Amino acid sequence: MVLITGVLCDLTPEEQQELDSIQRRKQELLADIQRLKVEIAEVTHEIESLGLTEERKNIHKSKQVAMGRKKFNMDPKKGIQFMIENGLLKSTCEDIAQFLYKGEGLNKTAIGDYLGERDDLNIHVLHIFVELHEFMDLNLVQALRQFLWSFRLPGEAQKIDRMMETFAQRYCQCNPEVFQSTDTCYILSFAIIMLNTSLHNPNVKDKPSVDRFIAMNRGINNGGDLPEELLRNLYDSIKNEPFKIPQDDGNDLTHTFFNPDREGWLLKLGGGRVKTWKRRWFILTDNCLYYFEYTTDKEPRGIIPLENLGIQEVEDSKKNNCFELFIPDNKDQVIKACKTEADGRVVEGNHTVYRISAASPEEKEEWIKCIKAAISKDPFYEMLAARKKKVSSIKRN
Numbered sequence: 001m002v003l004i005t006g007v008l009c010d011l012t013p014e015e016q017q018e019l020d021s022i023q024r025r026k027q028e029l030l031a032d033i034q035r036l037k038v039e040i041a042e043v044t045h046e047i048e049s050l051g052l053t054e055e056r057k058n059i060h061k062s063k064q065v066a067m068g069r070k071k072f073n074m075d076p077k078k079g080i081q082f083m084i085e086n087g088l089l090k091s092t093c094e095d096i097a098q099f100l101y102k103g104e105g106l107n108k109t110a111i112g113d114y115l116g117e118r119d120d121l122n123i124h125v126l127h128i129f130v131e132l133h134e135f136m137d138l139n140l141v142q143a144l145r146q147f148l149w150s151f152r153l154p155g156e157a158q159k160i161d162r163m164m165e166t167f168a169q170r171y172c173q174c175n176p177e178v179f180q181s182t183d184t185c186y187i188l189s190f191a192i193i194m195l196n197t198s199l200h201n202p203n204v205k206d207k208p209s210v211d212r213f214i215a216m217n218r219g220i221n222n223g224g225d226l227p228e229e230l231l232r233n234l235y236d237s238i239k240n241e242p243f244k245i246p247q248d249d250g251n252d253l254t255h256t257f258f259n260p261d262r263e264g265w266l267l268k269l270g271g272g273r274v275k276t277w278k279r280r281w282f283i284l285t286d287n288c289l290y291y292f293e294y295t296t297d298k299e300p301r302g303i304i305p306l307e308n309l310g311i312q313e314v315e316d317s318k319k320n321n322c323f324e325l326f327i328p329d330n331k332d333q334v335i336k337a338c339k340t341e342a343d344g345r346v347v348e349g350n351h352t353v354y355r356i357s358a359a360s361p362e363e364k365e366e367w368i369k370c371i372k373a374a375i376s377k378d379p380f381y382e383m384l385a386a387r388k389k390k391v392s393s394i395k396r397n
Contacts, residue, residue, distance in 0.1 A: 076114035097128035116159025302339035
């Protein structure tokens with residue numbers, strides 16, 4: 001029996017079957033509506049996340065650029081390679097030269113070392129780098145001030161020769177009426193640099209006079225003399241104001257380690273064939289873990305970027321209070337990191353896991369807490385992980 005419009009009625013088997021079918025379709029429809037609501041909510045969430053994703057991408061890119069600058073300051077070639085591989089820099093001489101010319105966060109000694117290399121690529125970059133300087137209507141001292149402030153001259157004579165030759169060519173290109181040849185500009189540029197040292201180095205007792213400076217530079221203009229007024233003006237400019245030599249204050253790696261998130265001594269298990277524990281001074285800052293051999297070292301022995309890494313407590317038969325850094329979805333994959341060899345070369349790390357031991361359980365807990373807070377994840381990595389989890393749950397069901 002069933003109640004229809006207030007009247008209790010008996011149904012035939014066929015009617016009962018049809019009514020049951022209607023009830024089933026109604027339930028299926030309600031289930032479909034519920035699934036649609038869930039899917040709409042997921043799509044809405046992903047759409048809302050797109051704006052945040054763009055912001056996260058920018059944050060991620062900024063962190064990658066900062067890491068590239070740090071790598072450049074440790075090893076210029078490795079730094080440039082890192083920037084190119086991560087899509088932060090095009091592999092063209094023009095882009096590399098622009099990157100060095102802007103010099104944001106770059107160690108000027110490292111810039112000079114890179115520009116002075118004799119590889120074809122570096123020489124080409126050097127020429128473009130110098131061409132980015134505008135020397136038109138500047139006297140030679142003014143042009144040298146601008147040029148020598150954009151990097152720090154390396155100590156090797158061959159590197160200096162290449163760089164000053166390129167400078168002389170550019171200066172004469174911008175000021176074709178000043179000197180009869182680039183050789184004249186080249187020689188006088190060195191004379192000015194030597195004059196700067198003689199006049200302003202306290203260890204030099206015999207200070208050259210303007211007349212001696214003029215006499216020193218006779219006959220350098222293709223056998224002729226340069227105008228005396230020109231040489232006097234150059235001399236006075238250097239005497240009144242010495243060259244400012246870049247000291248890299250605030251731009252070198254030391255600046256990175258001010259106000260770290262945490263620092264202290266830890267034991268690190270080596271990644272070589274013979275596993276040995278070594279005491280290292282660790283500094284946690286800028287989403288990276290740095291380790292040094294001594295607290296007085298200016299450059300780290302290794303850098304471990306914390307992006308997309310996991311951290312966990314582990315038991316070790318030889319050391320207490322251990323924890324590990326690893327790649328969560330692929331523990332056999334080598335972690336992206338770098339280290340400095342004994343001979344000074346910077347090489348890629350070979351750890352699939354970084355095992356570290358603290359002095360006490362309290363220190364271990366504090367390090368794990370701070371590192372967890374510093375670990376960053378690529379937003380696309382998070383979305384991919386969520387999608388994988390969803391697919392795997394559907395397969396199980």
